[in-house]
Amino acid sequence: MPAHESNKVIALEHPSGSKAEIALFGATVTSWIVDDIDHIFVSKDAKRDGSKAIRGGIPICFPIFGTKEKIALPQHGFARNNYWEYLGIVNDNDEVTVRFGLKDTQIPQEARNAWPHSFRLTYTVSLTEKSLKSVCHLKNEDEDTFEFNTLLHTYFRVTDVTRTQVQGLTNCEYIDKVNAGAKLVEENEKVTIDGEVDRVYKKVQDKILLEVGDGSSIQIEKNNLKDTVVWNPWVEKAQAMGDFGNEEYKNMICVEAGSVADWVVLAGGQTWTAGQTLTVV
Numbered sequence: 001m002p003a004h005e006s007n008k009v010i011a012l013e014h015p016s017g018s019k020a021e022i023a024l025f026g027a028t029v030t031s032w033i034v035d036d037i038d039h040i041f042v043s044k045d046a047k048r049d050g051s052k053a054i055r056g057g058i059p060i061c062f063p064i065f066g067t068k069e070k071i072a073l074p075q076h077g078f079a080r081n082n083y084w085e086y087l088g089i090v091n092d093n094d095e096v097t098v099r100f101g102l103k104d105t106q107i108p109q110e111a112r113n114a115w116p117h118s119f120r121l122t123y124t125v126s127l128t129e130k131s132l133k134s135v136c137h138l139k140n141e142d143e144d145t146f147e148f149n150t151l152l153h154t155y156f157r158v159t160d161v162t163r164t165q166v167q168g169l170t171n172c173e174y175i176d177k178v179n180a181g182a183k184l185v186e187e188n189e190k191v192t193i194d195g196e197v198d199r200v201y202k203k204v205q206d207k208i209l210l211e212v213g214d215g216s217s218i219q220i221e222k223n224n225l226k227d228t229v230v231w232n233p234w235v236e237k238a239q240a241m242g243d244f245g246n247e248e249y250k251n252m253i254c255v256e257a258g259s260v261a262d263w264v265v266l267a268g269g270q271t272w273t274a275g276q277t278l279t280v281v
């Protein structure tokens with residue numbers, strides 16, 4: 001079988017040898033292997049028992065990013081903190097595709113009170129020889145309009161983060177969360193990491209490139225998502241996280257496609273689709 005479930009994890013295998021794993025907790029992709037290299041970082045200290053969002057992989061932030069004063073939800077919302085339903089395999093010719101679902105009736109009452117809307121979120125993950133595609137499909141099942149943010153909080157595994165470069169952010173405005181939310185414009189052609197970085201780049205072009213530093217690169221192509229967050233916790237923040245090794249900041253970079261700078265507005269009965277495709281190039 002190209003996809004099978006074991007211990008609440010769905011494992012995908014493509015005939016080319018590429019592989020992926022998705023935990024039902026948060027529908028979090030926790031592994032993506034191409035040519036025997038796992039490009040996804042998960043901390044050695046990550047909780048895998050559903051007690052906390054998985055530290056690493058591709059957690060889905062929804063319906064908020066960060067915290068919001070008037071919405072009493074945990075940081076980054078509830079999608080990454082709840083079990084999703086496995087909706088099974090959709091087999092195409094050259095890709096292995098599986099689907100997951102989350103709706104309001106699956107989340108705890110407290111979260112439903114904090115964000116009181118009826119919704120149906122379907123998440124599709126497709127594996128090909130060199131790529132991993134994730135697509136979110138959201139339906140507003142209320143009569144009234146609701147607003148949300150969403151983001152694919154992708155943790156890439158790298159051998160040395162100081163050698164990574166992110167290309168394609170030049171001239172984008174960004175909010176520098178490390179610098180009291182200063183609004184700046186990216187002047188560099190390639191963004192590099194040599195300290196704590198936590199930036200929300202706005203209105204980013206759809207195709208950007210992560211140069212991993214060992215000669216290989218990953219193309220990150222987003223669809224219907226305006227913004228890109230770049231994050232590395234560096235030394236002190238790494239030490240402050242209970243589910244992250246003190247030295248692991250050297251081996252990861254988050255490059256996160258999302259719509260987070262402004263609310264996305266979805267009218268009652270309407271649907272909204274967005275996602276990303278990661279390709280080893």
Ligand SMILES: O=P(O)(O)OC[C@H]1O[C@H](O)[C@H](O)[C@@H](O)[C@@H]1O
Nearest residue numbers: 075076177198199229230231254
């Ligand atoms: O610790 P978490 O809730 O998983 O958040 C991890 C990080 O997510 C994003 O990248 C935010 O921009 C950061 O400010 C935050 O620290």
